[in-house]
Amino acid sequence: MNQTNKKGDWFEVTIPETWEQYTLETLFKDFWKAPKKQVHNFRMEKSVLINGIVPDWTLPLRKNQRLSIKLFTEEESAFIPEYMNVDIIFEDDHMIVFNKPAGMDTHPNEASETGTLANAAAFHMQANGEANRPRHIHRLDRDTTGAVLFAKNPLIAAILDKMLEERSIKRTYLALADGIIKQKKGTIDKPIGRDRHHPTRRRVSETGQKAITHFKVLDKLKQKNLTLVQCFLDTGRTHQIRVHLNAIGHPLAGDKLYDGSDQFYRQALHAVKMEFIHPFTQEKIICHAPFIDREPIFVNIDPYEI
Known part of the structure; x- marks a missing residue:
């Protein structure tokens, strides 16, 4: 598991030996598959540092170097923050996995709409003093329950979108x-x-x-x-x-x-489990979503055995 840290607006990760095959350029482009425009902006705004210094993006990375990326900058929320009692089954500085109840949309269809999981995510992040806005990576139908993944910043959102497209997020x-x-x-x-x-x-x-x-x-x-x-x-x-x-x-x-x-x-549909490799820490994340409604037919099933 890679060592990572959050310092103010900056995310820091210690370069592991396995990343020595990359330059900064290829780490973003080939490993994380980040969008070109996003990477260009990072370079122009000097929002990526190696050991605290603006780097040469074409040099090979070295084990134990400190990579810093300015990820946690303030954004205006696209959703109206609204408190709702929704269980969180995984969270770190980059993402949240909620256990969505029945009767709740994943996100609003228009900016003024409330009562959705995205509104709850916006409230949760605001209450924790997090300046970015949440982005849903996938959806569940209104009456389908279970695990829904949200990204907390634009870079991780783009990476997770690509992972979903390439089927490396297993649901x-x-x-x-x-x-x-x-x-x-x-x-x-x-x-x-x-x-x-x-x-x-x-x-x-x-x-x-x-x-x-x-x-x-x-x-x-x-x-x-x-x-x-x-x-x-x-x-x-x-x-x-x-x-x-x-x-x-x-x-x-x-x-x-x-x-x-x-x-x-x-x-009768429940998203019971989600698995993926965390793009930054390289940790295997396994999220189990317990049954909220205690449906009589699902009640005898242990989601942790699925």
């Missing part, structure tokens, strides 16, 4: 599907597009975006005619698990939009 979901799924595991590879006849619904469509869902059956609840399924996504399309399970004839229980039964008060 695991638990779902209750209607009916008994006979196969133990499978992959649903069906493109997803908009439904022309419904403003919010999606559907499997040959002209849609590529979408791949892997699933594994954990339990068959025959008395209730439900199957408990673990899902992993290779892509992150809107409503992906909901559309894909419906497409194989097993919609989520409670999912009225996709013809689910009324055995649940909402779509």
Whole structure:
């Protein structure tokens, strides 16, 4: 694990031996895959130092050098800060993972909107005296619960966006599907597009975006005619698990939009686990999201065993 530190507006990391293969230029460009414009701004504003000195970006990095990046500068919040009692399952100087409850949007659709997880994130950061604004890295549907990742500064946001795109952030979901799924595991590879006849619904469509869902059956609840399924996504399309399970004839229980039964008060979907390597510390981060609502069917499942 890399040694890191926060000093005022500056983030400091001690260069590990594994980074000696990089120059500053290639560390930002190839390792972190930071946007060119962002890196250009860092260089122009002298916001990156090595051992406290403005560096030559083309020289190889050396073990135990002190890399300082000015990350924690003041930004105006894009969201109205609003206190809400939302559990945090991981936090450091760069990111927060919330355990989102049901009935809450991930972010507002317009600046004046409140009641979303982004409003809670803005309040939490403001209350802690953090000057940056939060940026959601991915979304969960309003009635889907579980782990949602927010970045606390523009650099980590860009890095995490790229990691999500390259599938190095692994997200695991638990779902209750209607009916008994006979196969133990499978992959649903069906493109997803908009439904022309419904403003919010999606559907499997040959002209849609590529979408791949892997699933594994954990339990068959025959008395209730439900199957408990673990899902992993290779892509992150809107409503992906909901559309894909419906497409194989097993919609989520409670999912009225996709013809689910009324055995649940909402779509029975929970983002139970998130795993990734921290871009700065190189630590493996594993976030488990406990069930908030204590749903009677999920209640006997230990999220830490998933």
